[in-house]
Amino acid sequence: MGTLSRNKTVRPVAARRLGVLLGTLGLTAPLTLAIGGPAQAAPTCTTRTGPYQKEAEKFLGRPVDGQQSPADCKAIQDFQTSHRITPNIGFAGPVTWAAMQDEITRRDPNAAGKCPVNKGRIACVDLTRQISWIQDGRTVRFGPVPVRTGRAGYETRTGPKKIYWRAIDHWSTIYKVRMPYAQFFDGGQAFHAIDGSVWSPPGSHGCVNMRTGDARTYWSMLGNGDNVFVYGRKPGT
Known part of the structure; x- marks a missing residue:
């Protein structure tokens, strides 16, 4: 028992002495001594050409x-x-x-140039990517942010629009739900906040649903007469 105990004590002392000696000689101790195992190698870089x-x-x-x-x-x-x-x-x-x-x-959400850049301030809605942003000319002022647009049978209508009526705490008499920060741009279709998730299926009844903070910012940045442009196609419609 005495011999085994001395071995357990001497080994770490010997290792420390080896480290001091190597340091004195300007060398480095093996990595296995420093951390008790081999170093993790970086992932090998592939030679394969990917599809993208x-x-x-x-x-x-x-x-x-x-x-x-x-x-x-x-x-x-x-x-x-x-x-x-x-x-x-x-x-x-x-x-x-x-x-x-x-x-x-x-x-640059408008890298493809599909939303007009000659209208001054405009709110762009890309149905395909389910995003929206506000730009002045080519300069993005806010966004892009996630949105939820019309489901099959209730598609958000595409094309150039203008905001024509706003209600900060609107109530839908048709669907019996709150529509905070509602800004209408095409018939009954509007930007507005929802209580649930903008990622929940299957979609809205035509409005552009937004998170509350995003809808509040849209309310502060847009007004009656401002331009809206909707393009693309929502997946599944």
Whole structure:
């Protein structure tokens, strides 16, 4: 028992003495000694070309040739790591491209130029992406924010509109629900806040449903006569 006890005591002391000696000599102790095991290697960068290679190259400012290169892979891998996409091996697949599209939307929701930029202040509604934002010319002033538009049979009507009537605490006599911060732009269709989730299916009865904070900001930034433009098609309609 005495010998075993001395061995347990001597080993860590010997390890510390080795560390001091290596430090004195300007060397570093093996990593296994420092942390008790081998280091975790970085994920291997793939040589495979993904289905969204060209899109990823363009997004990341790489030469766009549609062919994976070590530099392409490292750039894609860094993006995946920063967005917690796994496996982060630099493969330009659908999950990575979806995350890049989200970034594009946040940077410039009107990158495709589908909402008019010659109307001054305008509220844009993209039914396809289920988002809305307010812009002055080409400058986005607020958003994009998530919205819930009309379900099948009650589609939000597309095209140019104008806000013509507003009610900060409107009550729908048709559907018997509150419509806070309601701003009507086409018949009974309006921007307004809802109590539930804007992501809940199947959709509204034609209005552009918003989170309360977003609807409140729209109320403060828009007024009667301001332009609205609705385009695209809600998935499932």
